[in-house]
Amino acid sequence: MTRPGHSGGPRRSGAAILLVALLLAPPAAAAEAPARVVSLNLCADQLVLLLARPGQVAALSHLARDSRLSAYANEAKGFPAVAPAAEEVVRLAPDLVIAGRYSLRPTVELLRRFRIAVLEIDLARSFAELRDQLLAVGRALGRGERAREIADGIDASLARIGPQSPAIAPTAILYHPNGFTMGRGTLADEVLARAGFANLAARLGIEGYGRLSLERLIAAHADVLVTEEESREAPSLASEVLAHPALRKGGRTPIRMALPGALWACASPATVEAVTRLAEARARLSRGAPAP
Secondary structure (H helix, E strand, C coil): CCCCCCCCCCCCCHHHHHHHHHHHCCCCCCCCCCCCEEECCHHHHHHHHHHCCCCCEEEEECCCCCCCCCCCHHHHCCCCEECCCHHHHHHCCCCEEEEECCCCHHHHHHHHHCCCCEEEECCCCCHHHHHHHHHHHHHHHCCHHHHHHHHHHHHHHHHHHCCCCCCCCCEEEECEHHHEEECECCHHHHHHHHCCCEEHHHHCCCECEEECCHHHHHHHCCCEEEEECCCCCCCCHHHHHHHCHHHHCCCCCCEEEEECHHHCCCCCCCHHHHHHHHHHHHHHHHCCCCCC
16 A cells, blocks of 8 residues: 555646646747647637637637527537636646636636736726727737727627717616616726717616616616516526616606626627617617607
């Protein structure tokens, strides 16, 4: 029997041996563009799908195929999904990993110890930040020209929608299960402003992401209540607040409008569609017609 500490030691797994080998190996020479890219972040998944050349993507996060969150879920179906654990990522032998800046810290730190290049990205809170993010990921993938084309296309699409600055902006609020909403300094805040709405959550003092009680929502008299399109596959008790009869009784009943959550869960070219739909709804309101 092997004693603890004996040179024979317990047998190591193949993954553990690979991790040790990578840790001891000299750093590889920097390549012009990575050949194998792994994304561990939902928002990075979408940028990688937009920018990577054929054969460059080794794996995406397990959320990439979730159509409730990803605007490019169909495109992601052709790629492997990877668990957010260092040993799983190392098995794929990537030369670039893209991760969120504030998540998976132990995994990111371990990957860097193994001398694997890691690019961390923030959650884009505006179209300007989305542009910067596209260009940064494009440079990292060796696809800078493609990134500029996509960024310029977003700017052109927003310009076609045009500035929406009515004399008195109607109020709108994104309201999700459990009263979750998005206030000042979020992507949703900019989307609403570009569509000609005042973000009611921001007016009520919510900074970033927060919760708003049903009572406060009703008292605030929103003109438009924007909700996510309901999922028939996964109904929940948390969603019942959106069907509360108090939203339809007394005072001014807000106009209900449903939009896919994937349009703004992460900033992407698809987010322009959210601006377009909301701008159309705002135009209809200004003509006295109901929003869709």
